[in-house]
Amino acid sequence: MxxxxxxxxxxxxxxxxxxxxxxxxxxxxxxxxxxxxxxxxxxxxxxxxxPTKEQLLDDVAGEIMEKVDVSAFASGWREGLLSWARSYRAALAEHPNIVPFLARGPGQRDASLRRADAIHGGLVGAGWPAREATMIGASTKYLVVGAAMGSFSRGFVDDVQVYLNRYPALVDAHRLREHADAVDRDSFEFALTMFVDGLAARLAQARQASVAPSRDRT
Amino acid sequence: MxxxxxxxxxxxxxxxxxxxxxxxxxxxxxxxxxxxxxxxxxxxxxxxxxPTKEQLLDDVAGEIMEKVDVSAFASGWREGLLSWARSYRAALAEHPNIVPFLARGPGQRDASLRRADAIHGGLVGAGWPAREATMIGASTKYLVVGAAMGSFSRGFVDDVQVYLNRYPALVDAHRLREHADAVDRDSFEFALTMFVDGLAARLAQARQASVAPSRDRT
DNA sequence: CGAGAAACCTGACAGCGTTAGTTTTAGGAG
DNA sequence: CTCCTAAAACTAACGCTGTCAGGTTTCTCG
The missing domain is CATH 1.10.10.60 (Homeodomain-like)
Known part of the structure; x- marks a missing residue:
């Protein structure tokens, strides 16, 4: 039929x-x-x-990426970056099983390029040099993708004895497994905060340097 | 025979x-x-x-991870962290094709736990609270794994466009690849620096707070 | 009303990880 | 020195995979 x-x-x-x-x-x-x-x-x-399974997966991945928000750069680079990173991570965390696929394909679909452009533009518009804007974008992506793949906390076994006898610094680590998701979420938020704080310090320093240039060692 | x-x-x-x-x-x-x-x-x-292909790959991955250096925490948490992150990334960058496999395996082999123990211990010994030490370890791993997944081939390609516009005669895959590698390496180093700077600021602030506690707004 | 394309079907192919059963040789026991 | 067991390879085969060829029915359009 x-x-x-x-x-x-x-x-x-x-x-x-x-x-x-x-x-x-x-x-x-x-x-x-x-x-x-x-x-x-x-x-x-x-x-x-x-036409192929790969194409199908590409499309599925693209659909997931639709939920990533790159609109907040209008409120400042910090807000834009945080919003991008968080929505990106949230999108991947919702479908963690597809993340390994993202490791492969070229995946430079049109929508992906548009997002990259929005991010880069938002950063440059806020005063970041183009080269650093690229690195900031790449760095943030590292964090998100790494967090989505990493699941640091799942790397621990649940056997307390193992830690007590052989890995004294990890005595409490076995507990990690219970709230693995919370640990991962907190760690991501922590990393993001540290990274953005570092960025802010750098930008402030760069601005100061451009006001009073070439004055090493006060 | x-x-x-x-x-x-x-x-x-x-x-x-x-x-x-x-x-x-x-x-x-x-x-x-x-x-x-x-x-x-x-x-x-x-x-x-x-016994199985998975086991074989597990062993191959373990062999690669042997080159990761977690010994530098003796010279301070900053040195330890940087040395760990860099050697980790270098090890993965040498065999990028196996990185997608690492997405799967929880990596709870013995050597992996021993490394985690050294890192956690090094951080706590340098004055980091245990909970933050865990998050620092996780964050750094995010960065390394994310960077190893090759953000450039798989995302932030706008810079390639710039490159092509600037040097239209050099549509040479080899040079393009070189450039992409350089951007990835620089971005990783950038992210690592920003992250560690953020950490240092936080640690300094925490120490100050513990010396003169509960005194907001000087 | 007839033609061709659209959207499904069955059947098949090569390649995958892995298991079963066989064969030859090495190394130790009597 | 011979016998026996275990080691380390073999061939054959199972069920699974993504994908292609070719057949069949129905819809759409001139």
């Missing part, structure tokens, strides 16, 4: 089902056949709507 | 060959059959030395 009277599939529907499976079963848990079954369809039917 | 007079395989040899393929062909480019062929052996022979 091919060619149904009303189409069974759509790109949006495929994306939604794919993301659901990824969230539930992990990235490796998504296969085209399983996805097709979930949609009540045979696997090759998907290829009518998406 | 099974059971050769002298063993054809060893764990170390398998690891070395696997890493070579990963470096050359990427993580997806490594298959057990290809690895076996490269070693002049049939695929199932590998399973005599490694």
């Amino acid at each position: 091919p060619r149904p009277t009303t189409p069974l599939l759509s790109q949006a529907g495929i994306r939604a089902a794919a993301l659901e499976i990824i969230d539930r079963d992990g990235l490796d848990g998504l296969s085209m056949r399983k996805l097709a079954t979930a949609l009540g369809v045979s696997a090759p039917a998907l290829y009518f709507h998406y | 099974p059971r050769p007079t002298t063993p054809l395989l060893s764990q170390a040899g398998i690891r070395a060959a696997a890493l070579e393929i990963i470096d050359r062909d990427g993580l997806d480019g490594l298959s057990m059959r290809k690895l076996a062929t490269a070693l002049g052996v049939s695929a199932p022979a590998l399973y005599f030395h490694y």
